[in-house]
Amino acid sequence: MHSRFRRRACRALFACLAAVAAVAAAPALARPAVPEQETLAFVDVHVLPMDRPGVLHNHSVLVDGGRIVAVAPSLEIPEGARVVDGKGRAWLLPGLADMHNHAHAPQDQELLLALGITTTLHMGEAPNSFVGRMRHAVANGESAGPRILAALAVDGSPRYGHLVVADAGDAQAAVRLASRNGYDFIKVYNTLSAPAFEALAREAREHGVGLVGHGVKDVGLQRQLEAGQSLVAHAEEFLYAFFPEPSDADPNAAPGEEQMQGAISLLRRHGATVVADLVTYEAIARQWGRPEVVESFLRSPESRYLPPQMRVCWPRQGYSRRDGSLDARLQFLHRFTKAMDEAGVPLLSGTDAPSIPGLVTGFALHRNLAALVEAGLTPHAALATATRTPGEFLRRHRPELPLTGVVAGGARADLLLVATDPLRDLATLASPLGVMADGRWYPRDDLEARKAAIRAAYAAAAASAREAEAGAAR
């Protein structure tokens, strides 16, 4: 099964990460300082509020103390406020959210920000320093990056590199540790035992920690959602833990269309949310059995932003050595995603970057938005998966969090300013005129300087790795 295979590949990846840790020691980056929170007015911009359909043309938006304080056709601008004039051409919308990634390098955080992403949900295997230190550094304005949320991944065995939860005692300890260490969610993984899963669900409920994750083979998504799991971490998990397994004769066969309704009814009945990460399965399908595709990923302009250790690891992932084609399953996932959207199942954008070859942090989210439109979602619905719906999902679990994913009074000042109408072409979102995160304004020059520093550091790291290799060969 691909699922099982995929997880083996992940474990190989982590062994590989350790082997090339030295390469990751990039030179110090010359980056701009983190801007202060300030009083700032966007004037004469077209606003996509995302808490309702449509556009607020030629509006002004006032930000103060990290919050949006007013949205109106015209505003009295406080003395001393900075003014960003959209001149009736620029568009302002909520900052984006990537609700499934594994990006924890400091450079990844700056890259996410530079690409308009102001909320990131790290879905497991982050080092303690990321959850314990980086998250606070960003929140305190010491480091540039999106708001960080994190899930602690737990599994039934150590084979995929996750924390092992074997019984009820472990489950209790894991949920307490997650909660004490600031994790926002518990992420369940494939090989948990049924009793361990049930105990995790109980403990998570008691401690108010959200339960998210994969399909657990011994439990199945039906029972998982009944027990309170609120998020399925990939749409494709339904292939592994809900739809009937394909026959041995055609292991890559797609489920029948008639299977979809059962999944949608289940999701609706429990109010569950799905990460619609079409880009993940698409990347896997593209490289399935085709090593030359992975090579082409490594030559793409985006790959200049790939942490050097991932450049070493991507070719070692095994998808490109597999047989057959996943195209039928990918097309099924497109139709399934559209059907979920039409049925009102809340969908979140996510990527799995940069773990899967081909998925570069940040860029992958924009590719996912495009894939959702290709699957038949309207641009507004696709945009909602990275704005309003993640905001609603997070507040359902953590009501104390500020409103995000909308341009509205009282919301956190996470905003994206772009040059053209995103609803005509979402690609404009990948080259912002500026990004505001937590009321800190990063104009385009600032973002470009950060991107240039990342490229320079990674190029230098690659050059010194080549030198070391040549030295070893001599």
Ligand SMILES: [Zn+2]
């Ligand atoms: Zn993942």
